[in-house]
Amino acid sequence: MPFAVIAESEARHVEALQGLLTRRQMALPASVWAPSSFAPFRSIPEACAAGVVAEREDADFYDEYLPRTDLPQDVRNVFTNLQRASLQSHLPPSSAASRRRHDPQRAHPLPADPRRRVMV
Numbered sequence: 001m002p003f004a005v006i007a008e009s010e011a012r013h014v015e016a017l018q019g020l021l022t023r024r025q026m027a028l029p030a031s032v033w034a035p036s037s038f039a040p041f042r043s044i045p046e047a048c049a050a051g052v053v054a055e056r057e058d059a060d061f062y063d064e065y066l067p068r069t070d071l072p073q074d075v076r077n078v079f080t081n082l083q084r085a086s087l088q089s090h091l092p093p094s095s096a097a098s099r100r101r102h103d104p105q106r107a108h109p110l111p112a113d114p115r116r117r118v119m120v
Contacts, residue, residue, distance in 0.1 A: 003051065006090050013082050020078055029065070048098035055094050059086040 021028050041047035062083040065071060071079070 003047070006051070006055075006094070009085065009090065013085065017078060017082065020075060024072060024075065026075070029061070045098065048094065048100075051094035052091065052098050055086045055091040059083050059091070 018028060038050075041050060062079045065079055066076065066083070
């Protein structure tokens with residue numbers, strides 16, 4: 001499943017964005033994501049479906065900023081690349097995993113070990 005790779009990629013995206021905006025002395029956009037806002041998933045299909053929703057919301061986040069005329073080109077490039085990554089690199093594997101796992105007959109509970117949750 002794509003979760004571990006996507007989680008690592010998202011961390012790199014945040015670092016790139018933070019570095020760029022810090023160098024440009026621009027404020028970071030407010031994050032709508034907080035670990036405390038997510039309840040544990042009851043099953044792998046539920047986690048896969050949530051991944052699809054999250055990637056779509058992640059891509060939609062940039063729609064507010066990209067039309068702005070005051071956005072420096074390097075910031076626009078990073079925003080565009082991050083949006084493209086959500087839509088073209090993260091959403092397809094999340095969607096595929098969701099389709100494969102969305103069969104209630106195959107719904108498996110997540111591992112009890114929380115360290116493995118990202119790896120499922």
